[in-house]
Amino acid sequence: MRPVLPGDAVAAARALYARPSTERQAAMSLMLVHAEAADAYRKRFGRAHPVWGNGSLMALAQREALPPEPSLDDPDYCRCLAIVFGTLADRRDVRATPGNHP
Template sequence: MRPVRPGDLSAAARALLPLPPGMRAAAADRLLDAADAADRYRRRFGRAHHLWGNGTLRAAALVGDVPCEPRLDDPDYIHCLTTVLARLQARKATRSG
Protein backbone atom coordinates (compact mmCIF):
# COMPACT_ATOMS: atom_id res chain seq x y z
CA MET A 1 0.00 0.00 0.00
CA ARG A 2 1.22 3.46 -0.77
CA PRO A 3 1.90 5.93 2.06
CA VAL A 4 -1.25 6.95 3.93
CA ARG A 5 -2.20 10.62 3.81
CA PRO A 6 -5.02 12.55 5.54
CA GLY A 7 -7.25 12.21 2.48
CA ASP A 8 -6.84 8.44 2.62
CA LEU A 9 -8.05 8.40 6.23
CA SER A 10 -11.03 10.57 5.39
CA ALA A 11 -12.06 8.42 2.43
CA ALA A 12 -11.70 5.18 4.38
CA ALA A 13 -13.65 6.56 7.35
CA ARG A 14 -16.41 7.80 5.05
CA ALA A 15 -16.59 4.36 3.42
CA LEU A 16 -17.18 2.86 6.88
CA LEU A 17 -19.87 5.34 7.94
CA PRO A 18 -22.89 3.49 6.49
CA LEU A 19 -21.89 0.26 8.26
CA PRO A 20 -22.96 -0.77 11.75
CA PRO A 21 -20.18 -0.20 14.30
CA GLY A 22 -19.60 -3.93 14.76
CA MET A 23 -18.75 -4.38 11.07
CA ARG A 24 -16.36 -1.46 10.68
CA ALA A 25 -13.09 -3.08 11.79
CA ALA A 26 -13.45 -5.98 9.35
CA ALA A 27 -14.41 -3.57 6.57
CA ALA A 28 -11.35 -1.42 7.35
CA ASP A 29 -9.16 -4.53 7.10
CA ARG A 30 -10.70 -5.32 3.70
CA LEU A 31 -9.96 -1.78 2.51
CA LEU A 32 -6.34 -2.08 3.64
CA ASP A 33 -6.07 -5.46 1.90
CA ALA A 34 -7.52 -3.99 -1.30
CA ALA A 35 -5.07 -1.08 -1.22
CA ASP A 36 -2.17 -3.51 -0.68
CA ALA A 37 -3.31 -5.70 -3.58
CA ALA A 38 -3.79 -2.69 -5.85
CA ASP A 39 -0.32 -1.39 -5.05
CA ARG A 40 1.24 -4.77 -5.82
CA TYR A 41 -0.72 -4.84 -9.09
CA ARG A 42 0.45 -1.29 -9.94
CA ARG A 43 4.08 -2.17 -9.29
CA ARG A 44 3.89 -5.38 -11.33
CA PHE A 45 1.93 -4.15 -14.34
CA GLY A 46 2.67 -0.42 -14.31
CA ARG A 47 -0.97 0.64 -14.21
CA ALA A 48 -3.80 1.03 -11.73
CA HIS A 49 -5.93 -1.93 -10.78
CA HIS A 50 -9.28 -1.82 -12.60
CA LEU A 51 -11.30 -1.91 -9.37
CA TRP A 52 -9.11 -0.84 -6.44
CA GLY A 53 -7.12 1.89 -8.13
CA ASN A 54 -3.51 2.97 -7.75
CA GLY A 55 -2.63 1.42 -4.40
CA THR A 56 -3.74 4.26 -2.17
CA LEU A 57 -6.21 3.66 0.62
CA ARG A 58 -8.29 6.50 -0.80
CA ALA A 59 -8.67 4.82 -4.18
CA ALA A 60 -9.69 1.53 -2.57
CA ALA A 61 -12.19 3.30 -0.29
CA LEU A 62 -13.84 5.30 -3.05
CA VAL A 63 -14.84 2.25 -5.12
CA GLY A 64 -18.48 2.53 -4.02
CA ASP A 65 -20.69 5.40 -3.01
CA VAL A 66 -19.34 7.13 0.06
CA PRO A 67 -21.06 9.88 2.00
CA CYS A 68 -19.73 13.41 2.17
CA GLU A 69 -17.31 14.13 4.96
CA PRO A 70 -19.19 15.00 8.14
CA ARG A 71 -17.98 17.36 10.82
CA LEU A 72 -14.96 16.18 12.78
CA ASP A 73 -17.00 16.17 15.99
CA ASP A 74 -19.57 13.69 14.62
CA PRO A 75 -19.42 10.65 16.97
CA ASP A 76 -19.91 8.09 14.16
CA TYR A 77 -17.22 9.71 12.05
CA ILE A 78 -14.84 9.78 15.02
CA HIS A 79 -15.49 6.07 15.51
CA CYS A 80 -14.77 5.39 11.83
CA LEU A 81 -11.57 7.45 11.86
CA THR A 82 -10.28 5.77 15.00
CA THR A 83 -11.20 2.35 13.60
CA VAL A 84 -9.18 2.98 10.43
CA LEU A 85 -6.24 4.28 12.46
CA ALA A 86 -6.38 1.33 14.87
CA ARG A 87 -6.47 -1.22 12.05
CA LEU A 88 -3.63 0.57 10.28
CA GLN A 89 -1.58 0.61 13.48
CA ALA A 90 -2.28 -3.08 14.12
CA ARG A 91 -1.20 -3.94 10.59
CA LYS A 92 2.04 -1.97 10.91
CA ALA A 93 2.81 -3.57 14.30
CA THR A 94 2.23 -7.06 12.91
CA ARG A 95 4.46 -6.45 9.88
CA SER A 96 7.29 -4.86 11.83
CA GLY A 97 7.60 -7.84 14.11
Protein backbone atom coordinates in the same frame (compact mmCIF):
# COMPACT_ATOMS: atom_id res chain seq x y z
CA MET B 1 0.03 -0.37 -0.22
CA ARG B 2 0.95 3.19 -1.02
CA PRO B 3 1.83 5.56 1.83
CA VAL B 4 -1.24 6.63 3.77
CA LEU B 5 -1.91 10.37 3.73
CA PRO B 6 -4.56 12.30 5.69
CA GLY B 7 -6.95 12.24 2.71
CA ASP B 8 -6.67 8.45 2.57
CA ALA B 9 -7.69 8.16 6.22
CA VAL B 10 -10.65 10.50 5.71
CA ALA B 11 -11.83 8.62 2.60
CA ALA B 12 -11.56 5.27 4.39
CA ALA B 13 -13.45 6.65 7.41
CA ARG B 14 -16.20 7.98 5.15
CA ALA B 15 -16.50 4.54 3.53
CA LEU B 16 -16.80 2.96 6.99
CA TYR B 17 -19.32 5.58 8.11
CA ALA B 18 -21.67 4.42 5.34
CA ARG B 19 -21.65 0.88 6.78
CA PRO B 20 -23.36 -0.58 9.83
CA SER B 21 -21.09 -0.37 12.87
CA THR B 22 -20.95 -4.17 13.13
CA GLU B 23 -19.29 -4.39 9.68
CA ARG B 24 -16.73 -1.61 10.00
CA GLN B 25 -13.70 -3.42 11.41
CA ALA B 26 -13.96 -6.24 8.88
CA ALA B 27 -14.48 -3.71 6.07
CA MET B 28 -11.35 -1.82 7.11
CA SER B 29 -9.29 -4.99 7.20
CA LEU B 30 -10.55 -5.92 3.74
CA MET B 31 -9.72 -2.43 2.44
CA LEU B 32 -6.10 -2.96 3.50
CA VAL B 33 -5.95 -6.34 1.77
CA HIS B 34 -7.39 -4.85 -1.42
CA ALA B 35 -5.10 -1.81 -1.31
CA GLU B 36 -2.06 -4.10 -0.91
CA ALA B 37 -3.19 -6.24 -3.85
CA ALA B 38 -3.91 -3.17 -5.98
CA ASP B 39 -0.47 -1.73 -5.25
CA ALA B 40 1.19 -5.03 -6.20
CA TYR B 41 -0.84 -5.04 -9.43
CA ARG B 42 0.19 -1.43 -10.16
CA LYS B 43 3.85 -2.25 -9.61
CA ARG B 44 3.70 -5.34 -11.80
CA PHE B 45 1.59 -4.01 -14.70
CA GLY B 46 2.25 -0.29 -14.52
CA ARG B 47 -1.42 0.68 -14.24
CA ALA B 48 -4.17 0.80 -11.64
CA HIS B 49 -6.09 -2.34 -10.77
CA PRO B 50 -9.42 -2.22 -12.64
CA VAL B 51 -11.49 -2.71 -9.47
CA TRP B 52 -9.32 -1.65 -6.52
CA GLY B 53 -7.44 1.34 -7.91
CA ASN B 54 -3.80 2.35 -7.62
CA GLY B 55 -3.00 0.94 -4.19
CA SER B 56 -4.04 3.92 -2.11
CA LEU B 57 -6.85 3.83 0.42
CA MET B 58 -8.38 6.91 -1.18
CA ALA B 59 -8.55 5.35 -4.64
CA LEU B 60 -10.14 2.26 -3.16
CA ALA B 61 -12.66 4.11 -0.98
CA GLN B 62 -13.69 6.51 -3.74
CA ARG B 63 -14.92 3.61 -5.82
CA GLU B 64 -17.89 3.49 -3.42
CA ALA B 65 -20.62 6.08 -2.99
CA LEU B 66 -19.14 8.03 -0.10
CA PRO B 67 -21.26 10.17 2.18
CA PRO B 68 -20.21 13.78 2.72
CA GLU B 69 -17.55 14.11 5.40
CA PRO B 70 -19.22 14.58 8.79
CA SER B 71 -17.81 17.05 11.27
CA LEU B 72 -15.61 15.86 14.09
CA ASP B 73 -18.37 16.47 16.61
CA ASP B 74 -20.12 13.38 15.20
CA PRO B 75 -19.12 10.58 17.60
CA ASP B 76 -19.93 7.86 15.07
CA TYR B 77 -17.58 9.43 12.52
CA CYS B 78 -14.89 9.75 15.19
CA ARG B 79 -15.27 6.02 15.83
CA CYS B 80 -14.74 5.39 12.11
CA LEU B 81 -11.56 7.47 12.13
CA ALA B 82 -10.44 5.55 15.22
CA ILE B 83 -10.95 2.26 13.38
CA VAL B 84 -8.86 3.54 10.47
CA PHE B 85 -6.02 4.83 12.65
CA GLY B 86 -6.12 1.83 15.00
CA THR B 87 -6.01 -0.66 12.15
CA LEU B 88 -3.15 1.19 10.47
CA ALA B 89 -1.20 1.36 13.76
CA ASP B 90 -1.78 -2.36 14.41
CA ARG B 91 -0.61 -3.15 10.89
CA ARG B 92 2.60 -1.18 11.45
CA ASP B 93 3.18 -2.87 14.84
CA VAL B 94 2.86 -6.33 13.26
CA ARG B 95 5.27 -5.43 10.46
CA ALA B 96 7.78 -4.02 12.96
CA THR B 97 7.81 -7.28 14.96
CA PRO B 98 10.97 -9.33 14.32
CA GLY B 99 10.27 -12.26 12.06
CA ASN B 100 7.41 -10.56 10.20
CA HIS B 101 7.93 -9.42 6.63
CA PRO B 102 6.83 -6.09 5.15
